[in-house]
Amino acid sequence: MFEALGNKLQDILDRVGRESKLTEAQVKATMREIRMALLEADVNFNTAKDFVARVSEKAVGQEVQGSLSAGQTIVKLVHDELIETLGGESKQPTLKNDGNVWFMVGLQGAGKTTSTGKLAAFYKGKGRRVLLVAADTQRPAARDQLEVLSKQVGVPVLKVNDGETPQETKGRLDEYLKKDFRDLVIVDTAGRLQIDEALMDQLADLKAELAPTETLLVVDAMTGQEALNVARVFDERVSLSGLIITKMDGDARGGAALSARSVTGKPIYFAGTSEKLAGLEPFYPDRVAGRILGMGDVLGLIERAEQADLKAMEVKKPGEFDLEDLLLQLRQIRKMGPLGDLLKLIPGMSRALPEGFNVDEAQIQRIDAMISSMTLKERHNPKIIDGRRRKRIAAGSGVEVQDINRLLKMHEQMKDMMKMLQRFSGPGGKGMGPG
Numbered sequence: 001m002f003e004a005l006g007n008k009l010q011d012i013l014d015r016v017g018r019e020s021k022l023t024e025a026q027v028k029a030t031m032r033e034i035r036m037a038l039l040e041a042d043v044n045f046n047t048a049k050d051f052v053a054r055v056s057e058k059a060v061g062q063e064v065q066g067s068l069s070a071g072q073t074i075v076k077l078v079h080d081e082l083i084e085t086l087g088g089e090s091k092q093p094t095l096k097n098d099g100n101v102w103f104m105v106g107l108q109g110a111g112k113t114t115s116t117g118k119l120a121a122f123y124k125g126k127g128r129r130v131l132l133v134a135a136d137t138q139r140p141a142a143r144d145q146l147e148v149l150s151k152q153v154g155v156p157v158l159k160v161n162d163g164e165t166p167q168e169t170k171g172r173l174d175e176y177l178k179k180d181f182r183d184l185v186i187v188d189t190a191g192r193l194q195i196d197e198a199l200m201d202q203l204a205d206l207k208a209e210l211a212p213t214e215t216l217l218v219v220d221a222m223t224g225q226e227a228l229n230v231a232r233v234f235d236e237r238v239s240l241s242g243l244i245i246t247k248m249d250g251d252a253r254g255g256a257a258l259s260a261r262s263v264t265g266k267p268i269y270f271a272g273t274s275e276k277l278a279g280l281e282p283f284y285p286d287r288v289a290g291r292i293l294g295m296g297d298v299l300g301l302i303e304r305a306e307q308a309d310l311k312a313m314e315v316k317k318p319g320e321f322d323l324e325d326l327l328l329q330l331r332q333i334r335k336m337g338p339l340g341d342l343l344k345l346i347p348g349m350s351r352a353l354p355e356g357f358n359v360d361e362a363q364i365q366r367i368d369a370m371i372s373s374m375t376l377k378e379r380h381n382p383k384i385i386d387g388r389r390r391k392r393i394a395a396g397s398g399v400e401v402q403d404i405n406r407l408l409k410m411h412e413q414m415k416d417m418m419k420m421l422q423r424f425s426g427p428g429g430k431g432m433g434p435g
């Protein structure tokens with residue numbers, strides 16, 4: 001998700017991030033490019049306009065701070081604004097100890113039934129006693145589909161009968177809950193192909209009877225801005241509390257997710273990321289912003305790093321991040337867990353690695369071997385590694401000279417990325433990366 005927008009923004013910010021001073025004209029040009037990138041990603045016109053206006057305003061008023069250059073300041077402002085636009089603090093549906101009734105609403109095909117099953121699995125995993133109510137009497141197969149999902153998850157399901165009134169449904173639900181304690185009831189309501197009055201009346205009637213504590217709209221990311229028009233209409237009629245955006249895995253642009261908060265005023269609670277039951281993630285604006293800008297999941301890395309002895313991670317200044325540091329980091333990280341996942345958490349690493357690069361143990365061992373074949377002097381000052389030295393190192397580690405070239409380039413890119421990331425830790429700040 002967000003690949004297209006991410007690549008564009010990263011290119012723009014890579015360029016500007018290197019500048020120590022920026023003229024007003026350069027800032028303006030950059031803002032124009034960012035606005036274009038947002039619009040191409042199908043971000044709502046006003047959302048994109050406001051985004052750029054806020055960044056510009058702060059950029060103009062902002063003294064270049066501390067160790068940050070002008071370019072880095074812009075990168076930081078864009079990053080912060082992305083988080084705000086995505087909703088700021090991560091929000092989750094309210095869960096009381098008991099009596100939680102959640103409505104799942106949305107158009108047919110949005111992924112409502114699938115998401116109902118996913119939520120059941122998610123909250124069952126958190127120790128909740130979930131009951132599903134199959135109330136989508138509109139789509140012929142929906143109730144059977146939910147029954148299949150309920151079996152997979154291992155939670156009971158109450159199926160609404162054809163022609164049943166909301167009062168009757170309420171009565172049957174109360175009966176059920178008397179016999180079997182359930183603290184979270186998730187109701188898969190009827191969808192339609194389009195918004196129509198009959199649907200809204202039906203939902204409003206059921207809502208009046210069941211008095212849900214949360215009303216979650218399921219929207220399909222692939223439908224872009226249309227998803228948010230749908231949200232507005234649903235909100236007017238049945239008052240939404242939050243959104244679940246599905247099919248983020250198929251949406252390289254991300255316009256719906258980026259505009260959702262500002263267009264609808266509702267938080268995104270979850271993102272659907274696959275057809276499978278496990279394909280549902282709580283939505284963290286800060287982590288998503290980091291991913292869009294290719295900064296790696298710094299928080300995720302810190303969480304794991306805190307569990308390991310990470311002396312090797314402490315790099316004094318990005319400019320001093322040499323090959324010896326890289327070697328120590330790689331070795332430290334290998335002790336920390338599944339390599340593929342971890343490597344992608346290192347800021348800059350996902351970009352520095354070639355497209356389709358498969359992170360495997362053998363490849364890391366090769367990097368280790370290459371750096372180990374260098375003298376300490378070379379590791380501390382890679383600039384001295386000329387053609388002759390490259391040949392020697394390649395021979396010593398059993399690789400081609402091209403592999404050495406690639407390693408040195410990767411190291412350069414990591415250094416650049418670390419310079420940009422310096423702001424995350426700040427002077428005396430906590431965190432991975434130079435501080």
Ligand code: GDP
Nearest residue numbers: 108109110111112113114246247272273274275
């Ligand atoms: P409903 O009519 O809203 O209940 O839609 P369904 O739950 O039946 O989903 C419609 C289609 O979208 C199904 O083929 C689902 O497997 C698929 N789907 C739902 N959520 C996701 C998702 O997050 N990612 C992907 N790739 N497919 C999804």
